[in-house]
Amino acid sequence: MTEQVSFSPEVKKVTNKSNGNTEVLLVISNSSLKGKADDLNEFLGKTVNIMIVPENYSYNVPFDNSINKPTMEYKVYEDGTVQLVQQEQTQLDVDGKGNVDIIQKSFQVDKQVIDDYILNAGSIQFPGEINPREVLQRLAQGISMGEIAEELEFSESALINELEHARCKLAPFADAWKKANEKGELLPVEDTNTDEKEPESTENDTENEEIVPEDTKEDGAADGEENPY
Known part of the structure; x- marks a missing residue:
């Protein structure tokens, strides 16, 4: 399994749900995810560690x-x-x-x-x-x-x-x-x-x-x- 995937999204929306969850919408409008989609899919359904830093x-x-x-x-x-x-x-x-x-x-x-x-x-x-x-x-x-x-x-x-x-x-x-x-x-x-x-x-x-x-x-x-x- 891929160890990590790096890309540069825009933090588009943060929503606090009634069930206590928080949804974060990340939108990639650049080429930073090009060729990495399959790697990212490997993390679906898994808990990951994300640190957001500015561009x-x-x-x-x-x-x-x-x-x-x-x-x-x-x-x-x-x-x-x-x-x-x-x-x-x-x-x-x-x-x-x-x-x-x-x-x-x-x-x-x-x-x-x-x-x-x-x-x-x-x-x-x-x-x-x-x-x-x-x-x-x-x-x-x-x-x-x-x-x-x-x-x-x-x-x-x-x-x-x-x-x-x-x-x-x-x-x-x-x-x-x-x-x-x-x-x-x-x-x-x-x-x-x-x-x-x-x-x-x-x-x-x-x-x-x-x-x-x-x-x-x-x-x-x-x-x-x-x-x-």
Whole structure:
């Protein structure tokens, strides 16, 4: 029997029935189940373990509402490293008490973009208790999440949670890296020497310009704002 089937459905509906059961309707409108239908049928009538993780993530950036510009920037270097830099304060004092008009704008990043960043960007200081680059590399080699978890002495669900935590925290860095890559601003991976570079900033760093915002979150929704980076 097939050990597992992975696909990317939309959670369409959740219904609580009068008999105490809960029905969850998953709709697959993409090709993620192509060639796997027979494998999925093997699980009919059986109890399975399902963990739902997002296909995209959102993060917030503070904007000075008076000039509609971000108060921080994810600066991307040629070698693919990314640092969070606070912009020089130019906000207007809106009430005479030193307060400024700051709003939060939300931006969305696909999981594949984040995974590409983790696998291919320059030196990264990963948040959490695992090295997500190694986990993704092992998954790409066909090793199951369960086998990797056993080797790392994690439960499978704990390993998935750690990987999701890393994706969530690295989402804004990945978004900036993607934009720079699309503009041709990065050196090819083989031309970079990541061993000599400073690691990206995460929320574990202490300098102001290297703090990951706390409101980075997993979310399928975005407000449609154009990313300033």
